[in-house]
Amino acid sequence: xxxxxxxxxxxxxxxxxxxxxxxxxxxxxxxxxxxxxxxxxxxxxxxxxxxxxxxxxxxxxxxxxxxxxxxxxxxxxxxxxxxx
Amino acid sequence: xxxxxxxxxxxxxxxxxxxxxxxxxxxxxxxxxxxxxxxxxxxxxxxxxxxxxxxxxxxxxxxxxxxxxxxxxxxxxxxxxxxxxxxxxxxxxxxxxxxxxxxxxxxxxxxxxxxxxxxxxxxxxxxxxxxxxxxxxxxxxxxxxxxxxxxxxxxxxxxxxxxxxxxxxxxxxxxxxxxxxxxxxxxxxxxxxxxxxxxxxxxxxxxxxxxxxxxxxxxxxxxxxxxxxxxxxxxxxxxxxxxxxxxxxxxxxxxxxxxxxxxxxxxxxxxxxxxxxxxxxxxxxxxxxxxxxxxxxxxxxxxxxxxxxxxxxxxxxxxxxxxxxxxxxxxxxxxxxxxxxxxxxxxxxxxxxxxxxxxxxxxx
Numbered sequence: 001x002x003x004x005x006x007x008x009x010x011x012x013x014x015x016x017x018x019x020x021x022x023x024x025x026x027x028x029x030x031x032x033x034x035x036x037x038x039x040x041x042x043x044x045x046x047x048x049x050x051x052x053x054x055x056x057x058x059x060x061x062x063x064x065x066x067x068x069x070x071x072x073x074x075x076x077x078x079x080x081x082x083x084x
Numbered sequence: 085x086x087x088x089x090x091x092x093x094x095x096x097x098x099x100x101x102x103x104x105x106x107x108x109x110x111x112x113x114x115x116x117x118x119x120x121x122x123x124x125x126x127x128x129x130x131x132x133x134x135x136x137x138x139x140x141x142x143x144x145x146x147x148x149x150x151x152x153x154x155x156x157x158x159x160x161x162x163x164x165x166x167x168x169x170x171x172x173x174x175x176x177x178x179x180x181x182x183x184x185x186x187x188x189x190x191x192x193x194x195x196x197x198x199x200x201x202x203x204x205x206x207x208x209x210x211x212x213x214x215x216x217x218x219x220x221x222x223x224x225x226x227x228x229x230x231x232x233x234x235x236x237x238x239x240x241x242x243x244x245x246x247x248x249x250x251x252x253x254x255x256x257x258x259x260x261x262x263x264x265x266x267x268x269x270x271x272x273x274x275x276x277x278x279x280x281x282x283x284x285x286x287x288x289x290x291x292x293x294x295x296x297x298x299x300x301x302x303x304x305x306x307x308x309x310x311x312x313x314x315x316x317x318x319x320x321x322x323x324x325x326x327x328x329x330x331x332x333x334x335x336x337x338x339x340x341x342x343x344x345x346x347x348x349x350x351x352x353x354x355x356x357x358x359x360x361x362x363x364x365x366x367x368x369x370x371x372x373x374x375x376x377x378x379x380x381x382x383x384x385x386x387x388x389x390x391x392x393x394x395x396x397x398x399x400x401x402x403x404x405x406x407x408x409x410x411x412x413x414x415x416x417x418x419x420x421x422x423x424x425x426x427x428x429x430x431x432x433x434x435x436x437x438x439x440x441x442x443x444x445x446x447x448x
Contacts, residue, residue, distance in 0.1 A: 049189050
C-alpha cells in the first residue's frame with residue numbers, strides 16, 4: 001500500500017502540475033479537495049483520467065467519486081481493490 | 085479616430101519588462117529562434133492558478149498587469165487581443181494526447197486552455213472584468229485588428245480605457261514545422277547582422293505586448309495613435325504608397341512630416357525589398373529604424389513595433405540598436421542626441437509580404 005501511495009503522489013504532482021510540492025509534502029490522509037491540497041473540479045476530472053489511463057479503472061458511478069477522492073489513501077485503496 | 089497610449093506592458097526577447105529602459109543594452113540570443121526573457125510570475129499570479137497556465141498565458145497576465153499599473157487603470161472598459169497561434173503549447177499538448185492515446189484519456193486542462201481567447205479570458209478573470217472581451221485571430225493582422233477595434237470603440241464613445249494587445253508564443257514543434265516550409269534561416273545570424281543578411285527566411289520570435297488606449301491624455305501618456313491601415317497582398321509599391329498617403333492625408337500630414345519610420349525589416353531576402361523601396365523613395369527624408377532583429381519574426385510582431393514607436397515619442401531618443409546605418413537625414417543620431425523633435429512616427433510592417441500594416445503615432 002505504501003508503495004502505491006508513493007506512486008500516486010508522484011503521478012498527481014506531475015498530472016496536476018503541483019510544481020512546488022514534493023511527495024513528502026503531501027499527507028496521504030489529508031483531504032484532496034477544499035482543504036489539504038486544495039484541488040478543484042478540473043483537478044477531479046484530471047484524477048478520473050489518471051485512474052483510467054494509468055490503472056485501467058473507470059469510475060462507473062460518479063457519486064462514488066466523493067469517497068474515492070477523499071484522500072490519497074482512499075484513492076490507493078480504490079486502486080488496489082479495482083486494479084485490472 | 086484616435087487614442088492615447090497611456091500604459092504599456094511588454095515581455096519580449098529583450099529586457100523590456102517592468103523597466104523604463106529603452107534598449108540601452110541589446111540581448112544577443114545567438115539562436116535562430118528568440119525566446120522571451122520572462123519574469124518571475126509569483127508576483128502576478130496565485131501559484132494555485134498558475135500551475136495550470138501555459139507560458140503564454142502567464143506572459144499575457146503579467147504584461148497586462150504592468151500595463152494597467154502604468155496607465156493607472158484598474159478595470160478596462162474593454163479587452164481586445166490579437167493572436168495568430170493562441171495558446172499553442174496547450175494546443176500541441178492536447179493534439180499530441182489525442183494521437184498518442186488513440187483518442188482516449190483526454191485531460192481537460194490543456195483542452196480548456198488551448199483556445200485562442202484564453203489569454204484575454206484569463207486577464208478578465210483575474211480582474212473580475214465582465215466587459216467586452218474579444219480576441220482577433222487573423223494571422224499577420226491579429227494585433228492590428230485588436231487595435232482597430234480599440235480605436236473604433238473609443239471613437240464610438242463606448243469606452244474610456246481599453247486594453248489592446250498582441251501575443252504569440254514559439255514552441256519547438258511549431259519552429260520545426262515553419263522551418264521546413266522556409267520561414268526561417270538555415271544559418272544562425274548575429275542580432276545586429278540580421279539586417280545585412282542576404283539569404284531567405286528570418287529568425288523566429290515571440291512576445292506579449294499590451295497597451296491601454298484611452299480617450300484622454302494622462303500623465304503617463306506615451307503618444308497618440310492617429311490611425312491604422314492594413315493592406316492585404318498589395319499588388320505594387322504604388323498601391324502601398326497610395327494607402328500610406330491616404331492615412332497621412334486623413335491626418336493632415338505628408339511623408340515629409342514623418343520624423344521616424346519603424347520598419348519590419350527581418351533579413352529575409354525575399355521580402356525586405358518593400359521596406360527598402362519605401363525607405364529610399366517614399367520616406368527618404370525620414371529617419372529609418374527597424375526592430376525584428378530584437379524580437380524575431382512572428383505574426384503579432386507589430387505589437388513590439390508599437391512599443392518601439394511609443395517609446396521613441398515618449399523618450400524623444402533613438403537607441404542605436406534600432407537605427408539603420410545611414411539614417412542621419414533629419415539630424416537624429418542615436419541614444420538621446422537629436423536635432424529635431426520626434427513628432428510623428430510611422431510603423432510599416434509586413435508578415436511574409438502578405439499582411440501589410442501601417443500605424444501612425446504622434447506626439448501629444
